[in-house]
Amino acid sequence: MTAITAVAPRPKSRFLLDRAEVIGPLFIAPAILYVLILVALPFFLAIYYSVSAYTIFDPNYRFVGLKNFTDVLDSDIFRRTLINTFVFTIGAQVIGLLLGKFAAMLLMQDFPGRGLARALVVLPWAVPVSLATLAWQWMFDSLYSVINWTLVAIGLMDPAARWQWLGQQDLAMIAVTVVHAWRLFPFGVVIFIAGFTSVPQDVLDAATVDGAGFWRRNYQIILPIIAPIVVIALIFGTVFTFTDLSVVYLLTRGGPINGTQVLGSLAFQVGILSGDVAHGAVICLFLFPFLLVAVIFLLRVLRRREI
Amino acid sequence: MLGYARFDSSTCTNIGAALTQPTSERPKEAEVAAIATRDITKEFAEVRAVDGISLTARDGEFLVLLGPSGCGKTTLLRIIAGLERPTSGQVLIDGEVVNDVPPRGRGVAMVFQSYGLYPHLTIWNNIAFPLRTQGTPRDEIKRKVEWAARLLGIDHLLARRPRQLSGGERQRVALARALVRDPTVFLLDEPLSNLDAKLRASARSELKTFQQTVRTATIYVTHDQVEAMGMGDRIAVIDHGRLRQVGTPSEIYEHPADEFVASFLGTPPMNLIEREGGSMGFRPENFLPKHLLNGAALVEFPFCVERVEYLGSEHILYGALDGLVAKREVTAKLPAHATLAGIAPGVRCMFAVRETELRYFDRDGRSARHP
Numbered sequence A: 001m002t003a004i005t006a007v008a009p010r011p012k013s014r015f016l017l018d019r020a021e022v023i024g025p026l027f028i029a030p031a032i033l034y035v036l037i038l039v040a041l042p043f044f045l046a047i048y049y050s051v052s053a054y055t056i057f058d059p060n061y062r063f064v065g066l067k068n069f070t071d072v073l074d075s076d077i078f079r080r081t082l083i084n085t086f087v088f089t090i091g092a093q094v095i096g097l098l099l100g101k102f103a104a105m106l107l108m109q110d111f112p113g114r115g116l117a118r119a120l121v122v123l124p125w126a127v128p129v130s131l132a133t134l135a136w137q138w139m140f141d142s143l144y145s146v147i148n149w150t151l152v153a154i155g156l157m158d159p160a161a162r163w164q165w166l167g168q169q170d171l172a173m174i175a176v177t178v179v180h181a182w183r184l185f186p187f188g189v190v191i192f193i194a195g196f197t198s199v200p201q202d203v204l205d206a207a208t209v210d211g212a213g214f215w216r217r218n219y220q221i222i223l224p225i226i227a228p229i230v231v232i233a234l235i236f237g238t239v240f241t242f243t244d245l246s247v248v249y250l251l252t253r254g255g256p257i258n259g260t261q262v263l264g265s266l267a268f269q270v271g272i273l274s275g276d277v278a279h280g281a282v283i284c285l286f287l288f289p290f291l292l293v294a295v296i297f298l299l300r301v302l303r304r305r306e307i
Numbered sequence B: 001m002l003g004y005a006r007f008d009s010s011t012c013t014n015i016g017a018a019l020t021q022p023t024s025e026r027p028k029e030a031e032v033a034a035i036a037t038r039d040i041t042k043e044f045a046e047v048r049a050v051d052g053i054s055l056t057a058r059d060g061e062f063l064v065l066l067g068p069s070g071c072g073k074t075t076l077l078r079i080i081a082g083l084e085r086p087t088s089g090q091v092l093i094d095g096e097v098v099n100d101v102p103p104r105g106r107g108v109a110m111v112f113q114s115y116g117l118y119p120h121l122t123i124w125n126n127i128a129f130p131l132r133t134q135g136t137p138r139d140e141i142k143r144k145v146e147w148a149a150r151l152l153g154i155d156h157l158l159a160r161r162p163r164q165l166s167g168g169e170r171q172r173v174a175l176a177r178a179l180v181r182d183p184t185v186f187l188l189d190e191p192l193s194n195l196d197a198k199l200r201a202s203a204r205s206e207l208k209t210f211q212q213t214v215r216t217a218t219i220y221v222t223h224d225q226v227e228a229m230g231m232g233d234r235i236a237v238i239d240h241g242r243l244r245q246v247g248t249p250s251e252i253y254e255h256p257a258d259e260f261v262a263s264f265l266g267t268p269p270m271n272l273i274e275r276e277g278g279s280m281g282f283r284p285e286n287f288l289p290k291h292l293l294n295g296a297a298l299v300e301f302p303f304c305v306e307r308v309e310y311l312g313s314e315h316i317l318y319g320a321l322d323g324l325v326a327k328r329e330v331t332a333k334l335p336a337h338a339t340l341a342g343i344a345p346g347v348r349c350m351f352a353v354r355e356t357e358l359r360y361f362d363r364d365g366r367s368a369r370h371p
Helices: A002-006 A012-018 A020-050 A067-074 A076-108 A114-121 A129-139 A146-153 A169-198 A201-209 A214-242 A246-251 A263-273 A277-285 A287-305 B015-019 B073-081 B123-133 B138-151 B167-179 B197-214 B225-231 B249-254 B259-264
Strands: B033-044 B047-058 B062-066 B088-093 B108-111 B185-189 B217-222 B234-239 B242-247 B271-275 B278-282 B298-310 B314-321 B329-335 B348-354 B359-361
Touching: A012 A020, A020 A277, A067 A076, A067 A277, A076 A114, A076 A169, A076 A214, A076 A263, A114 A169, A129 A146, A129 A169, A129 A246, A169 A214, A169 A246, A201 A214, A201 B073, A201 B108, A214 A287, A246 A263, A263 A277, A277 A287, B033 B073, B033 B217, B047 B073, B047 B217, B047 B242, B062 B073, B062 B225, B073 B108, B073 B185, B073 B217, B108 B167, B123 B138, B123 B167, B138 B167, B167 B197, B197 B225, B217 B225, B225 B249, B234 B249, B234 B259, B242 B249, B242 B259, B259 B271, B259 B278, B259 B359, B271 B329
Parallel strands: B062 B217, B062 B234, B108 B185, B185 B217
Antiparallel strands: B033 B047, B033 B088, B234 B242, B271 B278, B278 B359, B298 B314, B298 B348, B314 B329
16 A cells, blocks of 8 residues: 555656647647748738838838839730740640640550650659750750751751741740640659559459440549549649749740740849849739639639549 | 340339249250350460360359459459450350450440449449440430339439448449340459458348349359359359369269369368378268268268367367378368267267268379279
8 A cells, every 4th residue: 555655646747748739739830830931921021022112222111002013014024924924834734734644644554664764754853944944945946956957857847947946935935835844744644643553443444344445434434533633733733833933034034025924933033133022022922813713723623523 | 045035124114024024934045155265265474374264154144153362263254354365265255256356345244343333423323334335325324224223222322422332332333333234244253252241141142133133144253152152053163274163053062073172162171081092082061970870881980089169050070080091180060959979079989971972083183983
């Protein structure tokens, strides 16, 4: 009896880390801090800048109301940029995911060297964007373009009137979109391969026995089953592309004559390079509503598609 | 000929009539081969999964492919369905070689081990899918889907999706989906293996009743001898890609063609005892205390009991035969009501087998006559 009472009471702190209400907040804290410091703070700062007259030459927080917004909306360059951003985003998604799907279907087949082919496909992802863009710049070069050389060689292009890939606005837009699609392509391939392998073999066999041919199997069975995965890929791809400025900035600097500016590159140009922080912030903020709508829309589709 | 035995939904809108269709009107089924394989082999890399199997399933017949896992029975079924190409040999459906016909042209319907239901479609659309691929008119699809759903008792589930269904219900959906196509043959790949033991017993009898109702030739793959014995009109025993024996359940059980069949069927399996020039076998339930067997020609064995298992309906005795050169483990199965007087672990008793119950196998393990 005495032995039992003699046992010292355990310190309360000993099992502190076993308690969910202690360890939970501890684990979630870094994530919350990250969001607060690196997402929320810049976001509210941008809102604040957007209604001020802040430039790096005259750093004052004088409130100017919505003047910056009307300035930006009245600008032809901005309107062009907005259209470019949509063309760039949608174009790169469509090309990247479509090619990704076809490549994934090819890579699902059994052939010698499949492992190597799969590894090579991931390459565009692994190469730093600056290096890759430099390579593409040579391919689009006005004199040494390998693309033009090929087109001339097979007789599809007049050697006297070679295309200026980065010198004509429409061609330059195609060029930046293609390069970004090329960057998205491995992501598309990986997503589709993951999707295809997640479809149970029994389901595919059942469809085959039930009389479904190649197209029906693909578009009535496989695609609806992997739709949730593809939608996730689409959300990621859209957000990445909409906010991306690296390809445009490295390949064309937004030119020729602002013909390939996207929101990201224009905001960088105006807000950082030209020092007009207030207008740069306004341009940046235009990303927000579009992304919000896109994400809400895609998440809704996803929930409905849930199987 | 076939259209007659096949279950045509257009003539069977009344399910009651379908269930009571008199069997006497049917032609003799023995002559009609719904499906046949000739010398089928299939090689995967260096493994010969199927090794020269020739089989025939008659119209309306329930043929079971029985064998241990990895014996090639599922591969054979997939070859018949057209999901795999045989390395050599022919598949015949309705007397025609269909090696080059894709699955959808073969008139086969298959139920898979995990059912292969389309997760994104409702049950209604799952059942309708094979009809849609055939371009069946809309009202015909509606009629057939509702008919099949009623027949299998799943008509209240048509609006749901597969994940909302229990295992047993999913299995019925898979059957309904197979049924609406009016197939020449049903191919069933272990359709009961995903059900729990209790459900499996009732699903077994339902499936058998269902097959007798629709009278469509059925090839049923299983590794479960209880399913095979209980459901099959005939059983084909397969091991290592080879066909060991084809016959009715009683033929297979009573007169196994070789030692493999003898030891694969029966719980516990047949006792095999080495003897000069081969082996001798007898079923545990025929190996009884001598005093229980009377009036017949007997072969006696001194039996040293080592362990007694009580299983409710029977006793299983484990032990060894005494006095033989090679001491062999044998089992005896006694009905629970039989008296175990004098039988206990460590006791040596006189057991015997009727001469007519003894089976002999030659040196290669094949069935042989009594020397």
